[in-house]
Amino acid sequence: MKMKLLFSAILLVMLLPSLESISTGIGNTNQGCFCHGGGEESGDVEVKIDGLPDIYNASTSYNLTILLIGGPEVSGTNSGGFNLNSNYGTFESVDNTTQTWELATSGVEITHTEFGNGFRQWDIIWIAPMDDTKDVNFLLFGNAVDGDGINSNGDKWSSTEVTLEGLNSDGGSVIDLTNLSWWLIILTIVGLVLAVVFLMWKNSSVNKDVLMHWLTTTNHKDIGMMYLWTTILFTIIGLALSLLIRIQLIVPNNDFMTGGLFNEAVTMHGAVMVLFSISPMSFAFANYIVPIQIGAKDMAFPRLNAMSFWMILFGGLVASSGFFLGGAADAGWTFYSPLTSMEYSPGMGISLAGAGLVLLILSVTFSTINFLVTILRMRAPGMKLMDMPMFSWNILFTVILMLVVFPALFSAVLMLVGDRIFGTLFFDPTIDGTTWWLHIFWFFGHPEVYIVLLPGLGMAMEIIPNSVRRPLYGRKIIIWSLVVASIISVLVWAHHMFITGINPTFRKFETIGTELVSVPFGLIYLSLLATFYRSKPNWNNLPLVFVMGAIGIFLVGGITGVYLSSVAMDVNLRGSYYLVAHFHYTLGAVAVMTLGGIYYWYPKMFGRLMDQKLGKWHFWITFVGINMTWIPLFGLTDMPRRIYIYQDSAGWEVSHLIASIGGFLVFAAQLIFFYNFWRSMKRGELAGNNPWKGSTLEWSVSSPPPVHNFNEIPVFTSINESE
């Protein structure tokens, strides 16, 4: 009974948008002409506006022609009429056949005069508004009459709606909040979600206590779990945006999206993937695993940890909320000034992204303090730093890098938001604020890549020795390489600005520095491989399969990165698809490593193994998909990144077609993964405490671990004391 009521209510709400008054065309007095009317809209007659540009320029006059095509034969003096409404700009008559209508209920209107009755074609002028950031809607009604002067069935009317984009249009939001229908649709969706939640609540063990538990928990394992779910949500958003990009570029001259919307998709794809998806997903494991690995009962500051989580969740939501509030950020995830200024990006998107970033940075800073104290002060008795598991080591380097570079981003974002809201002129282009932004952003931006990478590498360093049953090769060498790599990483930011006019000698210094990054990473890479020497790899271990796939991808990303470090090559490769392919190969490798990490620690978190067969399908489709997406795009060294449209003559369509198919494969593979993830929680094979024969402390406790991890704190015996 309740269900029926609920569904009836939902149905009613969904139907409401269509219950808006049905217009009867120009018979309506409000539409400017009341001579004819009645009846249904007819398909026999077509109304058209000729002469509209694709994109209008501010304050420019356009000569338009209204056309009625089809309809009844003309038998008398009258043959037709029209009414055209526009929400912006002004209309002007060319001759005495048309008149502007002063009584327009909204916007501006133009209609025919009595003299103009005898035509089915009228010339008018439309003058664009001074502000070319708006999308203009035209609503045209046309009535083709048979000239007998009676509202007979012989008269046929029709209407059409045209949306015209301005030169600096932000592309607008898909959702127009000034339109009541959208509110109803949003309310419907919210209602449906609430209904589903309500029903699930009623019919499952989920109750108020459980909900309150998750909302108020400070346990590092619960927080890690919430990080995982949140980042899965953001990953889906990021992947969906990437699909939009791939659809748009699948054929030349595609009109699936406007330039503004495409920029929003590109920007938010980058920002969500780098800042809210891959990196926090590693921190799901950092939260869950690191305290257990080092033998602690919890993080040093559990409440701060909970705060970090809630801030990153709301930060991500605020940053993405622009899609529903008039347009998301659209200046690229690097937010180059002065495109981000109020003058060139008047929408709310960038301010919202700034607010989201502030929350993210606060979250990151709290996490940093928390992990530093936890790792440095709360290790089990007897565990020296050098004895610490490699994943914890990598998290330590990650948080140190975060501590060094995130304040730079914080100041940059505060200055940007200050410029936009208070007019502080930090990034005033006339005093070269552009270069100032580049320096400060890339001082953060380059180490950020390592912040994303190191946890993934840490997972590989756990998984490989474990799956090949031999100790990690060159453990100390790896640790010292990480030290060197971290130091170099904060010194080479200017390789992102090679051709902005910085000093030539400085450029050479940065070239050498950037190339030298490959030395520590080369050592780490070869050490990981050397672990295989005289070992017993188990290729049925899904984590190992993922990590090796990632390592194969990573080499391509690494080698192509050396090309870009050369200042002379960067002159041509900067801003091209070659660069985009390069960093997708490195960050894609990190994503695949992180997937390996999920397969590795899933049994510890849920007590069950993920399905092997589905996992292999997931791996192979992902691997083929990533390569299929980015191999063709490596060839497009002359195609600028972030362009929403390209011409037939450019010869890029085959590459993009293949890449788009690859993109869909990657997405499809992740659907398999989410299904596997969900299904294995209930139905997976029971894992036991130590399914992978792991050697780190998290495998000594039950799966999932008890609330406080250890009944008694483990005592660790170091065997490295002799060294």
Added chain:
Amino acid sequence: MKFSKAFFIILISITTLMLTFTSIINWFEDEGTGAHAKIYDNLFVTYWSLGVLVAIIVYGYFLWLITTEVEDEPEDAPYIGQAPIIRGSNKGAWSLAAILTAFLLILSQITFSSIDFFENPELEEDSFTVKVTGWQYYWQYEYPNGINYTSAAGEPLRVPVDTPVVFEVIGGDVFHSFALPEHRIKIDALPSRANIGWILAEETGEYPIRCYELCGAEHAIMIGHLEVMEKDDFNLWYGGGGTQ
């Protein structure tokens, strides 16, 4: 066939790598033109060959490592509660680091000799400077004799063949990047600071000019053209104050 799975992974990885580099090679069919392109393309081939060489060595090394697989559980296999065991030699790491560093320093030297050429135009008597300003979404060209027009109406940027021409590039409103992909040259157009670049066109013809920095909603259609003209034709146009 205990190696089969490993072998499969390696095989796919190597194929991946080869495909990647093959696609880059394809790009050479679209050969560049002008003085910069020769140097740049040579540099690219150098890096490309070395990159493939390194990749083959690394993948080959890994293939060899896989063949050393053992039957029984190794003696030092990790088990729970065991402290990490140190494995590997520092000497090897140091020598490897030294080799890599030397290799990369040599690469840098190759790069530096090219960038010096890009930076120091070999000007001739009839060389001149065109001031290029980037606007949303067109380019404005100003010649020394006062000719001043934009690419908005589709008019090309005209330069004479076999003459070094300097571009002084600046952003009129936002950050653009002025690029001649066929001539392998790109100059960032920042508001408030002019950057210098030059070309020496060696073939007449029309070439695309594109913007390589996101500059707004219509960034994609910010396309201009470079027309490399015979010297006489150019002088006629230039002397006539911009009429043909």
